[in-house]
Amino acid sequence: xxxxxxxxxxxxxxxxxxxxxxxxxxxxxxxxxxxxxxxxxxxxxxxxxxxxxxxxxxxxxxxxxxxxxxxxxxxxxxxxxxxxxxxxxxxxxxxxxxxxxxxxxxxxxxxxxxxxxxxxxxxxxxxxxxxxxxxxxxxxxxxxxxxxxxxxxxxxxxxxxxxxxxxxxxxxxxxxxxxxxxxxxxxxxxxxxxxxxxxxxxxxxxxxxxxxxxxxxxxxxxxxxxxxxxxxxxxxxxxxxxxxxxxxxxxxxxxxxxxxxxxxxxxxxxxxxxxxxxxxxxxxxxxxxxxxxxxxxxxxxxxxxxxxxxxxxxxxxxxxxxxxxxxxxxxxxxxxxxxxxxxxxxxxxxxxxxxxx
Amino acid sequence: xxxxxxxxxxxxxxxxxxxxxxxxxxxxxxxxxxxxxxxxxxxxxxxxxxxxxxxxxxxxxxxxxxxxxxxxxxxxxxxxxxxxxxxxxxxxxxxxxxxxxxxxxxxxxxxxxxxxxxxxxxxxxxxxxxxxxxxxxxxxxxxxxxxxxxxxxxxxxxxxxxxxxxxxxxxxxxxxxxxxxxxxxxxxxxxxxxxxxxxxxxxxxxxxxxxxxxxxxxxxxxxxxxxxxxxxxxxxxxxxxxxxxxxxxxxxxxxxxxxxxxxxxxx
Amino acid sequence: xxxxxxxxxxxxxxxxxxxxxxxxxxxxxxxxxxxxxxxxxxxxxxxxxxxxxxxxxxxxxxxxxxxxxxxxxxxxxxxxxxxxxxxxxxxxxxxxxxxxxxxxxxxxxxxxxxxxxxxxxxxxxxxxxxxxxxxxxxxxxxxxxxxxxxxxxxxxxxxxxxxxxxxxxxxxxxxxxxxxxxxxxxxxxxxxxxxxxxxxxxxxxxxxxxxxxxxxxxxxxxxxxxxxxxxxxxxxxxxxxxxxxxxxxxxxxxxxxxxxxxxxxxxxxxxxxxxx
Numbered sequence: 001x002x003x004x005x006x007x008x009x010x011x012x013x014x015x016x017x018x019x020x021x022x023x024x025x026x027x028x029x030x031x032x033x034x035x036x037x038x039x040x041x042x043x044x045x046x047x048x049x050x051x052x053x054x055x056x057x058x059x060x061x062x063x064x065x066x067x068x069x070x071x072x073x074x075x076x077x078x079x080x081x082x083x084x085x086x087x088x089x090x091x092x093x094x095x096x097x098x099x100x101x102x103x104x105x106x107x108x109x110x111x112x113x114x115x116x117x118x119x120x121x122x123x124x125x126x127x128x129x130x131x132x133x134x135x136x137x138x139x140x141x142x143x144x145x146x147x148x149x150x151x152x153x154x155x156x157x158x159x160x161x162x163x164x165x166x167x168x169x170x171x172x173x174x175x176x177x178x179x180x181x182x183x184x185x186x187x188x189x190x191x192x193x194x195x196x197x198x199x200x201x202x203x204x205x206x207x208x209x210x211x212x213x214x215x216x217x218x219x220x221x222x223x224x225x226x227x228x229x230x231x232x233x234x235x236x237x238x239x240x241x242x243x244x245x246x247x248x249x250x251x252x253x254x255x256x257x258x259x260x261x262x263x264x265x266x267x268x269x270x271x272x273x274x275x276x277x278x279x280x281x282x283x284x285x286x287x288x289x290x291x292x293x294x295x296x297x298x299x300x301x302x303x304x305x306x307x308x309x310x311x312x313x314x315x316x317x318x319x320x321x322x323x324x325x326x327x328x329x330x331x332x333x334x335x336x337x338x339x340x341x342x343x344x345x346x347x348x349x350x351x352x353x354x355x356x357x
Numbered sequence: 358x359x360x361x362x363x364x365x366x367x368x369x370x371x372x373x374x375x376x377x378x379x380x381x382x383x384x385x386x387x388x389x390x391x392x393x394x395x396x397x398x399x400x401x402x403x404x405x406x407x408x409x410x411x412x413x414x415x416x417x418x419x420x421x422x423x424x425x426x427x428x429x430x431x432x433x434x435x436x437x438x439x440x441x442x443x444x445x446x447x448x449x450x451x452x453x454x455x456x457x458x459x460x461x462x463x464x465x466x467x468x469x470x471x472x473x474x475x476x477x478x479x480x481x482x483x484x485x486x487x488x489x490x491x492x493x494x495x496x497x498x499x500x501x502x503x504x505x506x507x508x509x510x511x512x513x514x515x516x517x518x519x520x521x522x523x524x525x526x527x528x529x530x531x532x533x534x535x536x537x538x539x540x541x542x543x544x545x546x547x548x549x550x551x552x553x554x555x556x557x558x559x560x561x562x563x564x565x566x567x568x569x570x571x572x573x574x575x576x577x578x579x580x581x582x583x584x585x586x587x588x589x590x591x592x593x594x595x596x597x598x599x600x601x602x603x604x605x606x607x608x609x610x611x612x613x614x615x616x617x618x619x620x621x622x623x624x
Numbered sequence: 625x626x627x628x629x630x631x632x633x634x635x636x637x638x639x640x641x642x643x644x645x646x647x648x649x650x651x652x653x654x655x656x657x658x659x660x661x662x663x664x665x666x667x668x669x670x671x672x673x674x675x676x677x678x679x680x681x682x683x684x685x686x687x688x689x690x691x692x693x694x695x696x697x698x699x700x701x702x703x704x705x706x707x708x709x710x711x712x713x714x715x716x717x718x719x720x721x722x723x724x725x726x727x728x729x730x731x732x733x734x735x736x737x738x739x740x741x742x743x744x745x746x747x748x749x750x751x752x753x754x755x756x757x758x759x760x761x762x763x764x765x766x767x768x769x770x771x772x773x774x775x776x777x778x779x780x781x782x783x784x785x786x787x788x789x790x791x792x793x794x795x796x797x798x799x800x801x802x803x804x805x806x807x808x809x810x811x812x813x814x815x816x817x818x819x820x821x822x823x824x825x826x827x828x829x830x831x832x833x834x835x836x837x838x839x840x841x842x843x844x845x846x847x848x849x850x851x852x853x854x855x856x857x858x859x860x861x862x863x864x865x866x867x868x869x870x871x872x873x874x875x876x877x878x879x880x881x882x883x884x885x886x887x888x889x890x891x892x893x894x895x896x897x898x899x900x
Contacts, residue, residue, distance in 0.1 A: 004814050007821075010880060011698055018691040025684050038842065043852030044859070048679065063842030064681065066852035071590045072836060075740070081747050081758040082840030174571060176591065215493045215575025219854035223465060227663040229472045229492060242857045246661045298856070339392045343592045350587065354409060354579045361801035362709050369707030369772070376769035377729050380741035384733075435640045438633040447881040448637075455644045456826040457873050458651065458866050459850050465858065466647035469662050476650070507644065508826070512819045517781055519815065550781035557728065558777055558823075565734040582734055589736040602737045609732035610725045 034061040037277040040073060040084040041066060042264075047297035054284050060277050077102055083271045085278040091126045091263045094133050095336040103132040104268040110279040113286035116306035120325055124263070126333060133265035134282055137300040139237035140331060141178060141260040142320070146231035146249045158186035158255045161234070166212045171225070171233035174218045176342075176349035177334055178260070179206065182234065185258040192335045196344075203348045210356040225250060236262065237321055241299040252320045254327070261331035263303070381606070387599035400600040410584070414604070417580040421563035424502045428510045428559050429552070431503065436514035436551075437544075440521075449515055453508050464501065464572045471497045471573075493575035501573045502566060510555040517551020518544070553616040561609050581605065648870060655863035662860070672864040679861065682849070686865060689829065689846040692760075696767035697824035703768070704775025704824075705817055709809070711776070712783040724780075727773045735833030742766050743837040758840030766838045767831065771824035778823055782816035 039046075043066040051062050065084070067073040070093040076082060078100065089097060097103050108114055108130075117135060127133045143155045154160060161170060161182065172179055181191045183202030193199060214230055222239055224230050226246035235243075240252040266285065268278045284290060292310035295302040301321050302308070308316045316322055337345065391397045404410045435452075442448050455463075470476045471491040478488040491497050521544060529539040545552075567582030576583070581601050588598030654662045658669035676682060707727070714720045730738060743758075746765075750756035786809070794804045810817070832847040839848065850862055 004810060004817065006883070007818065007880075008698075010883075011694055014876075015691060015694045015698070018687050018694065022684055022687045022691065025680060025687065029680055036842075042855050043849060044856045048681070065840075065842060065844055066849060067836070068852040068854060069590060071593060075590075075593070075743075076837070076840075079743050079747055081743070081750055081756075081762075083757075171575075174576060215577070217571060217575055219857075220465070220468065220572050222857050223468055223662070226661055227469065227472050228474055229468070239855075246663065339592070339594070343594060346587055346592050350579065350584070351409060353576050354412065356577075361805070362706070362713055365706040366710035368703045369710060372703060372707075372769060372772055373726055375745070376742070376765075377726055379745055380733075380738065381729060383741045383744060384737060431640070434633075434636055438637050441633070442637075444881070447878065450822070450877045450881065451641070452644065453822050453826065454870075454873055454877060455648050457829050458648055458870060459847060459862075460830055461832075461847075461850055461854065462651055462858070462862065462866055463647045465662065466650040469650060470646065504643065504647075507640075509823065512823065513778060513781060516778070516815050516819055517785075520782075520785060550784050554777050554781045558731070558774065561728060561732045564732065567734070585734045586736060589740060595740065598737065602733055605732050605734070606729055609728055613721065613725050613728060 034059055035274060035277060036061050036063055037086070037274050037281060038063045038065065038082075038084045039281070040077075040087040042088060043068065045088065045264075045298065047294050050285070050290055050294055053290075054281060057284070058277070058280055060274070060280075077269050077271070080271065083273045084269050085272040085274045086281055087267050087269055088136060088264055089267060090334075091124070091265070092334040092336045094265060094267065095126045097267070098127070098132055099336070102270055104270050104272060104275065105131055106134070106268065107279070111283050111286065113283045116286055116288055116291070116304050118303050118305040120328065121263070121303040124333060126263075126335065127265070133267045134286065135303040136264045136266050136285070137238065137295075137298065138261065138263045138303050139301050139321075140254050140262070140323070141181070141234070141236055142240065142252055142254040144225060144233050144235055144240045144243060144250055144252045146225070146228060146247075147251055148249050149231040152251065152253055155232075155253050155255060157257055158182055160255070161212065162209055163212075166232065168212065168214050169230070169232055170212050171214055171221055171230045172216045173221060173233075173235050173239075174216045176346040178234065179216075179349050179352065180345050181260055182206070182209070188257060191258065191260055191332045192337065194337065194341050199344060199348065203352065206352055210352055213356070216353060222246070238300040241321065245299065254320060254323060257330070259331050261328060261333050263333065384599045384602045387595050388603050390596050392594050392596065397596075400596050403597070404600050404604065410601075413579055413581050413584055416578055417564050417582070418608075420499075420502075420566070420578065420580060421560050423499055424506060424563045425556055425560040427499060427503045428506045429555065432507060432510040432514055432555065436511050436518055439511070439515055440519045445519070449512070452511050456508050460505065460568075463504075464569065467497070467501050467504075467573060468492065492573060493577055495578075498569060498574040498578070502563065502569055505569075506559045506563065509558045513551045513554040513558065514548065515551075517548040521547055556616055557612065560612060564605055564608060651863050652867045652870060655860060655867040657860060660860060662863070672860045673868075675861045676864045676868075682861070682865065685844050685846055685849055686869070688760075688843065692764060692767060692845060693825050693828040696764055696828045697771060697821050699764075699768045700771035700824045701775050701817060701821045704772045704820060705779055705810075705813070707772065708776045708779040708783060712780065727776050729773075730770050731773050731777075735831065738770060739834040739837030742769070742834060746838055758838055759843045762838045762840070763835055763843060763845070766834050767828045770831070770834060771827050774823045774827060775820035778820035779813055779816040782813050786812055
């Protein structure tokens with residue numbers, strides 16, 4: 001009993017200390033009675049210095065909560081119990097959230113800095129007239145390779161991935177839309193195809209690609225490419241930028257023909273409690289200097305045209321990360337497929353993963 | 358004792374009611390509905406009718422079995438030797454300590470260790486062994502899974518072995534039994550409760566592993582965990598996900614029947 | 625006993641410990657890297673530690689995580705211990721097995737299932753009470769909930785080994801229920817209880833999916849933060865954090881061991897309780 005009792009006392013003591021520690025730290029950040037702005041974002045997806053700057057400028061206290069996938073975020077917002085003032089969903093998810101009436105219609109008069117966004121990234125199909133969303137970062141889906149083993153000329157089109165020499169070499173990102181998309185794009189079909197015959201065709205074609213798949217992984221693809229476990233992978237430009245920062249032998253190419261164009265966007269959920277603060281925050285992030293600072297921290301491509309001049313030329317002149325308008329026209333943004341086809345894509349992908357050649 | 362005990366077990370019952378029975382009712386309920394909210398048996402029909410899910414089930418059971426077996430084989434001697442150490446309680450705590458570091462980080466560390474240019478391969482290089490592809494193989498997947506489960510097996514085993522009265526072993530020796538005989542006739546049977554509880558703590562959760570199959574296994578093996586994750590998060594067809602959840606619960610009950618007490622041992 | 629421990633046994637244990645600590649040392653080693661990745665060690669530097677200390681948000685998350693783990697494991701252990709006692713004292717074996725199966729449901733259910741159903745449960749309960757919101761308390765309840773079964777699993781085998789004649793003897797000597805529990809049963813169970821506590825603690829620290837679903841209003845744990853950083857890449861700042869956690873835990877464990885050692889005479893350790 002003595003042993004249990006001393007353990008109990010010790011644990012209670014530690015709990016007390018930890019509690020005091022948290023209270024003290026939260027006090028020291030000050031403004032515990034200030035109005036709170038709840039931001040729901042991907043982990044580490046904003047320069048923390050900008051949050052501090054925003055807090056100083058406006059007097060709000062920012063609560064930064066994180067999620068790890070669009071769907072996880074949707075579930076949380078849909079089920080309620082929380083109130084986020086800002087969320088950062090991707091394109092197709094905005095469409096879905098719109099359908100489920102989860103988003104607040106934006107009052108553009110409260111966002112004067114919206115004029116800084118490049119017009120070609122405004123008024124996109126997933127959110128006409130930017131009624132509900134403001135683009136935050138954007139990018140593409142492409143191929144990253146290691147120049148010790150390959151050259152750019154080996155990856156001109158998606159079809160080049162079927163090269164038998166690449167047997168058991170390629171890493172794919174673990175996403176049904178992406179993998180099926182490779183098949184569809186290689187046949188010049190829409191990435192949002194809802195044509196069963198086309199999908200089956202893509203499935204059959206992709207079956208021949210599975211022997212080339214070394215692994216189908218997710219975020220850890222960055223580690224694998226950087227430490228040269230693999231030398232070629234299909235991934236998003238954002239992730240590619242991270243990898244290239246870690247290994248100078250890596251290069252990113254966008255194959256000719258169609259590919260995915262993606263956007264992460266700022267939105268205000270309907271359940272927001274601090275709408276005024278949310279508008280101020282969006283406007284703050286649209287400020288060219290702030291956007292440029294954030295872009296340098298994150299390393300993804302910014303849709304903020306006015307911010308480009310504050311960024312190093314080496315970044316903005318890179319055609320793989322800032323492709324020409326003509327090139328962007330060929331790309332396709334994911335649309336919400338609806339439950340039936342979303343499931344079809346995922347079922348086909350699951351079967352491709354399970355029954356590899 | 359009994360009445361007194363029932364009173365103290367009230368919170369346990371509240372827990373059973375709200376956090377076990379209510380979620381089970383919810384999960385079972387969901388498994389009978391399709392995405393548009395209509396009652397259906399299609400989820401079960403698909404599960405038992407398609408080779409895909411049966412293969413996944415087989416994979417899950419097979420790998421969980423392997424993981425449990427290897428973990429048990431590694432853990433038993435560890436727990437046994439630990440009981441013989443001087444500061445055994447301290448060593449036991451040191452077995453648990455690695456579990457307090459985040460799982461994802463440890464997985465990343467294993468990626469570094471098992472990589473083609475990683476630690477293990479360069480270590481093998483000293484002996485003239487050429488770098489091998491270790492990741493995305495059953496080998497690395499099983500090692501990392503066993504790594505994660507080890508403490509959960511060692512602790513119940515340790516607790517069972519520690520309480521063995523040394524006099525039993527001495528008596529067995531005095532009666533002329535060899536060490537092997539002593540082990541199989543005396544030590545092992547007496548530690549059986551610990552073995553069972555270890556198997557329950559390892560096998561059952563191993564059925565629904567999903568993160569490691571992707572991170573370390575490169576999605577080369579698809580288990581039920583992968584499918585559940587997909588149904589709950591990606592396609593958000595909770596009915597299908599719940600169906601697999603129900604199957605897992607049934608599988609657990611079967612495991613319990615096999616490892617549970619056969620005779621009235623409690624009293 | 626001592627002579628049965630051979631050199632091979634020592635070697636085996638050393639290998640097991642190397643295996644268990646290898647990835648930890650790998651992480652710790654790279655937390656001192658001057659570079660930004662775990663691929664190559666470019667030089668010694670403490671900059672990831674200074675980054676960590678200037679990141680107040682992360683430090684608060686760290687403290688919250690441990691507060692939650694210590695507290696939820698404590699509550700789960702108390703509830704679980706009495707739950708195990710109740711199961712043990714059930715007369716019919718069939719009832720025991722049924723209850724034990726119910727007990728294990730949360731262990732077998734995948735985290736996302738538990739997380740999603742707890743979320744729905746909390747929202748439903750929350751709609752009854754006003755002023756309810758997701759946050760620390762819901763996460764605490766959830767962690768207590770998924771930790772209880774492992775505590776029961778750790779304690780039951782000890783109970784099954786317990787010699788009931790001790791208790792009968794206790795009653796014969798005129799002890800009441802409370803005394804029996806306090807002076808005989810709990811001391812006897814203490815290794816199981818402590819093991820259960822540590823397992824519950826581990827479960828709480830490790831959990832991502834359940835916490836993610838039931839948290840809100842700015843309350844976050846380390847696991848949620850780390851997993852959601854994966855898309856952008858987990859920085860070495862997190863390694864530095866792990867190093868600190870590891871060292872802190874090491875000091876705590878060794879410190880606890882020596883303090884508890886001084887508190888009780890060594891020779892009496894085996895027969896604690898009964899002889900007091």
